[in-house]
Amino acid sequence: MLEIRMTPNMGRGVFATAPIPHDTLLVKCEGWLAASADLKDDWVAMQVGPDLWLCSLSGSVDDCINHSCEPNAGFVTGEPVLHALREIAAGEQIGWDYSTSIAEAGWTLRCRCGSAGCRAIIRSWFELQPEERDRLRPIALQFLRD
Numbered sequence: 001m002l003e004i005r006m007t008p009n010m011g012r013g014v015f016a017t018a019p020i021p022h023d024t025l026l027v028k029c030e031g032w033l034a035a036s037a038d039l040k041d042d043w044v045a046m047q048v049g050p051d052l053w054l055c056s057l058s059g060s061v062d063d064c065i066n067h068s069c070e071p072n073a074g075f076v077t078g079e080p081v082l083h084a085l086r087e088i089a090a091g092e093q094i095g096w097d098y099s100t101s102i103a104e105a106g107w108t109l110r111c112r113c114g115s116a117g118c119r120a121i122i123r124s125w126f127e128l129q130p131e132e133r134d135r136l137r138p139i140a141l142q143f144l145r146d
């Protein structure tokens with residue numbers, strides 16, 4: 001259903017190999033849990049709590065999904081599990097909004113997603129505009145929703 005491919009401008013990305021229906025479970029983000037102070041440079045880490053990170057060594061599908069400002073995948077259950085937010089066509093790149101998992105002050109990422117609503121600079125959850133948080137809350141991790 002998903003495969004890792006090179007993209008022209010975003011390094012590796014994850015693509016649908018067949019049409020995927022709305023609400024399909026796409027990927028469970030997996031790894032081990034670590035506190036901020038214990039993170040190592042060669043780990044891929046995704047924030048899942050105020051001082052809790054889900055860590056892995058790069059290479060699995062969940063490490064290769066790019067950010068999108070108009071994501072077709074999101075954390076609809078609040079768990080670190082991505083579901084399809086709409087029907088996804090074969091060949092389409094999977095994207096989730098990185099602001100829906102990160103709460104680290106000052107974190108930014110330049111975005112090249114090319115969507116009409118591209119925010120250009122992706123920010124940490126608490127540094128989004130309140131209306132952006134309201135829009136993204138239904139697809140954010142649980143620790144950011146309250």
Ligand SMILES: [Zn+2]
Nearest residue numbers: 069111113118
């Ligand atoms: Zn963007």
